[in-house]
Amino acid sequence: MALIGDKEYFKGIGEIKFEGKDSDNPLAYKWYNPEQVVAGKKMSEHFKFAIAYWHTFCGQGADPFGPGTQNFEWDRPSDPVEAAKAKADAAFEFITKMGVDYFCFHDFDLIQEADTFVESEKRLATIVEYIKGKQAESGVKLLWGTANCFSNPRYMNGASTNPDFNVLARAGGQIKLALDATMELNGENYVFWGGREGYMSLLNTDIKRELDHMGKFLGMARDYARSQGFKGNFFIEPKPMEPMKHQYDFDSATVVGFLNEYGLQDDFKLNLEFNHATLANHTMQHEMEVAAAHGMLGSLDANRGDYQNGWDTDQFPNNITEVTEAMLTFLKAGGLQGGGINFDAKIRRNSTDLDDVFHAHIGGMDTFARALVTADKIITSSPYEEMRAKRYSSFDSGKGKDFEDGKLSFKDLYDIAHENGELELQSGKQELFENIISQYI
Ligand code: XLS
Ligand code: NI
Ligand code: NI
Numbered sequence: 001m002a003l004i005g006d007k008e009y010f011k012g013i014g015e016i017k018f019e020g021k022d023s024d025n026p027l028a029y030k031w032y033n034p035e036q037v038v039a040g041k042k043m044s045e046h047f048k049f050a051i052a053y054w055h056t057f058c059g060q061g062a063d064p065f066g067p068g069t070q071n072f073e074w075d076r077p078s079d080p081v082e083a084a085k086a087k088a089d090a091a092f093e094f095i096t097k098m099g100v101d102y103f104c105f106h107d108f109d110l111i112q113e114a115d116t117f118v119e120s121e122k123r124l125a126t127i128v129e130y131i132k133g134k135q136a137e138s139g140v141k142l143l144w145g146t147a148n149c150f151s152n153p154r155y156m157n158g159a160s161t162n163p164d165f166n167v168l169a170r171a172g173g174q175i176k177l178a179l180d181a182t183m184e185l186n187g188e189n190y191v192f193w194g195g196r197e198g199y200m201s202l203l204n205t206d207i208k209r210e211l212d213h214m215g216k217f218l219g220m221a222r223d224y225a226r227s228q229g230f231k232g233n234f235f236i237e238p239k240p241m242e243p244m245k246h247q248y249d250f251d252s253a254t255v256v257g258f259l260n261e262y263g264l265q266d267d268f269k270l271n272l273e274f275n276h277a278t279l280a281n282h283t284m285q286h287e288m289e290v291a292a293a294h295g296m297l298g299s300l301d302a303n304r305g306d307y308q309n310g311w312d313t314d315q316f317p318n319n320i321t322e323v324t325e326a327m328l329t330f331l332k333a334g335g336l337q338g339g340g341i342n343f344d345a346k347i348r349r350n351s352t353d354l355d356d357v358f359h360a361h362i363g364g365m366d367t368f369a370r371a372l373v374t375a376d377k378i379i380t381s382s383p384y385e386e387m388r389a390k391r392y393s394s395f396d397s398g399k400g401k402d403f404e405d406g407k408l409s410f411k412d413l414y415d416i417a418h419e420n421g422e423l424e425l426q427s428g429k430q431e432l433f434e435n436i437i438s439q440y441i
Contacts, residue, residue, distance in 0.1 A: 048101060074087045235298045
């Protein structure tokens with residue numbers, strides 16, 4: 001069913017279908033087959049792909065050196081409410097044609113923020129009502145909502161970590177409305193990305209006080225949403241820097257520690273992003289492993305960085321090795337805790353055709369599908385699992401098992417060391433592990 005209002009924005013492009021890897025139709029899926037069962041679940045259920053409202057329908061390709069290049073038809077109405085409705089029409093047409101089930105938004109992606117808080121609240125209510133109708137018509141669901149508490153100049157020193165209480169309170173007011181909008185649209189989760197929660201200079205910053213404020217603020221937001229009946233997950237999205245010099249939600253390990261410190265660990269999980277991982281000098285697989293080890297692998301923002309520069313370039317994923325490694329962790333963790341895979345990615349500034357945004361998402365979804373199938377084969381039919389298990393086999397019985405069971409004293413370790421004498425080296429077999437990944441791709 002193609003959902004097309006009075007106006008069709010993506011003319012000449014119909015629904016994107018799965019045609020298999022031998023198809024040379026650029027507007028077809030080669031690997032992503034929503035119905036295909038992998039590791040006991042349909043691909044569409046594994047992934048819960050989502051389209052990011054901000055990049056795909058708000059971003060126009062501007063960069064620090066020049067204005068946008070992508071002035072599409074839905075950007076043209078001058079009245080903010082008309083513009084927001086046109087954008088919603090274009091968004092739902094695109095999402096439906098892609099056959100994707102979910103979208104994600106920031107409050108003021110949906111509609112332009114007004115000059116006053118009161119007027120912004122009214123605008124938001126109007127567009128939420130409109131989008132509710134679009135959802136009912138199309139069946140498209142909301143993976144998560146969030147608030148943009150980083151673009152407006154009032155947040156230049158942070159939102160919940162702002163040294164000025166009145167800015168913190170304003171952020172609270174704004175996030176209350178974003179939570180309400182998320183609940184109204186049946187959002188399955190709510191994301192906090194601390195865009196300016198961090199510092200530019202330590203000379204003017206009290207880290208301890210700011211972290212305490214953020215911890216308290218997040219707890220209050222959670223309590224409010226729970227009191228309104230929100231059952232979904234809260235996610236924190238780590239990123240080490242940009243826009244701030246340093247951001248408090250630096251990486252998975254930092255955020256896990258923070259959540260435990262402030263008593264947020266039962267309601268909050270992590271939304272991890274590939275490009276943020278690389279900015280933190282980690283691989284995405286590392287970030288996912290750390291989150292999974294704490295039962296906090298919540299959701300993923302799919303994209304990739306540029307390996308030759310250090311920016312958050314938010315390119316569409318196409319690195320099959322990188323995504324396959326991520327999918328190994330994904331499958332072994334039993335998937336995501338409530339989240340899905342949101343394309344937090346944008347087409348390049350010089351990609352100016354309407355079909356470019358289709359090619360971008362098709363490529364990204366195919367990369368994930370191919371990586372999932374590959375990771376599943378590696379787990380089920382290669383020696384990979386056995387090789388990993390073998391490395392730890394000395395803990396499966398005898399003294400190693402006693403150690404794991406807490407039956408040995410430190411003095412026992414000394415006695416065992418004495419008895420063993422000098423040890424043979426045990427190879428880590430890294431190159432063989434790497435070859436298995438390549439072989440199965
Ligand atoms: C920016 C973040 C942002 C979050 C949502 O780098 O990735 O887009 O995903 O606020
Ligand atoms: Ni990002
Ligand atoms: Ni993101």
